[in-house]
Amino acid sequence: MPHSVTPEASPSEDDTVISDAPQPPAPSNADKSATDREVDMVYDGEHGDIQSSPTAQRKEQVRLEDLFDDDDDDDEFPSSGPQVPRSKAVTPDALAKLAPSARYSDPEVMYAFYQRLFPFRYLFQWLNHSSSPSPDFANREFAFTLQNDAYLRYQAFPSADLLRKEVLRLQPSRFEIGPVYTTNPRDRKTLRKSTAFKPLAKELVFDIDLTDYDEIRTCCTKANICKKCWSFITMAIKVVDAALRDDFGFKHVMWVYSGRRGAHAWICDKNARDMDDYRRKAIAGYLELIKGGAQSGKKVNIKRPLHPHIALSSRSLDILKDHFQTDVLTDQDPWVEQEQFERLLQLLPDKALNDSLRKKWESAPGRSSVSKWADIDALAKTGASKTLKGKDLLEAKQDVVLEYTYPRLDVEVSKKLIHLLKSPFVVHPGTGRVCVPIDTRKLEEFDPLIVPTVTDLLGEIDEWDRDADVGEGEGKRVQDYEKTSLKPYVEYFKSFVATLLRDEKKVKREKEEDGVGDAMEF
DSSP states (O other): OEEEEEEGGGGOGOOOOOOOOOOOSSSSSSSHHHHHHHEEEEETTTTTTEEOOOGGGGGGOOGGGGGTTTTTEEEOBBBSSSOOOTTTTTOOHHHHHHTTTTOOOOHEEEEHHHHHTTTTTHHHHHHHHSSOOHHHOOOOOEEEEEEESEEEEEEOOOHHHHHHHHHHHHSSSSEEEEESSSOOOGGGGGSSSSSOOOOEOOOEEEEGGGGGGGTTOOSSOOOOOOOOHHHHHHHHHHHHHHHHHHHTTOOOOEEEEEESEEEEEEEHHHHHHTOOOHHHHHHHHHOOOOOSEEEEEEOOOOOSSOOOOOOOHHHHHHHHHHHHIIIIIIIITTTTTTHHHHHHHTTTSSHHHHHHHHHHHSSSTTTTTTHHHHHHHHHHHHOOOOOOOHHHHHHHHHHHHHHSSOOOOTTTTHHHOOOOEOTTTTTTTTOBBBOEEEOOOGGGGGGGGOOOHHHHHHHHHHHHHHHHHHHSSOSOBBGGGGSSSTTTHHHHHHHHHHHHHHHHHHHHHHHHHHHHHTOOOO
């Protein structure tokens, strides 16, 4: 998928020569940036990171110590109170000039967003599982997509501040998060044995994308979405979230909007992070029900009788049946045309019944999908087929409901530790929308079309500051994200992280107590 990366899926050397076209200047007085130095590169499929092409090898090399700018010590989430002027800071006047007309991926826009709005501190706590630095963060891989489309892998940082400084320096259009390794990913080539460098842990992740629903959604196709087809994502989140919590006991499940047409699940429990590829593949297979491409006919094949702890279908049907009636039959109306209702007939088990239905529907062009769904039972009861059993028809209709509503997962994203996935709160370069977490307690209320764009947010800061200047007195210091429509998403993420850290401390304490108890046994 465009928002997720595996080494296997990365482009080959033949098609990844990075353009060395000049980039727009960043709002920075720093020396020549890593972005300028990392041009004219190719992707090395063997090592999985960017390698210089022959022409680039003669250019200036990037040194590790050059990647950090010690002169920039801006606080994360600058407040509305007085601040010491800095040449790199994006001032309110600058925001007023760039926010209304700037493009989403402009370096100035990205710099302002990362400097004033991105929640680096909470991201650090989320990935570090503690407020104090640990290998969980220091040995974690980050991968940057730079403004010149270069892709920089195996980056690692010991603290949130250093990650922030590097992001401000490079101003990536986005960045991905990978696994925690046995050592710092930057040091992997210094190890005597390459086998000593291997992934240890990473959140279990799932990816759902609306393009996988193109054969059944009628309102939109490809990258386009609307509120009607977003209901497919809502259904998927409900089903997968229930399975993860009820069947596997996971507690810390965070869903994140992908910025355009999908959602990602991050399962952050320690026992999920520590799973090997075999267990990840097993869970992905357990949740996968829809199989096959657009031309493969029936995609749901379930063993009977249904068992909620094996096929998930009993519970899933309870969740999905109402969505099928309203979101599929009414809103999508998927069987209006003959080509569409022929697809439905392929999913029914009896030829005689199918012939009767086809005759009825051909004689009434434009008959709604709601009516056609009711016709199935009505004609079956009239004896249209002498051999069809009621049980077979019920199971076939259950399979139809699942085929049109059950989550269509990109299971390859979930199977391997080394898979990278787009970070929460980055900006989608195509839409400008921020990849915000989704509060599942208010899942039905979430509307991707009103998620704020980066330029909206910068404009909101400028408007807040302008209104604040009119008031009297300084009042309470307000962080920049609190001035914008990003606030509820940051607050939800902050609450999620706090709950995760609390449980991590509890698990650590229990392990320590168990260790003391074991040591005292003779």
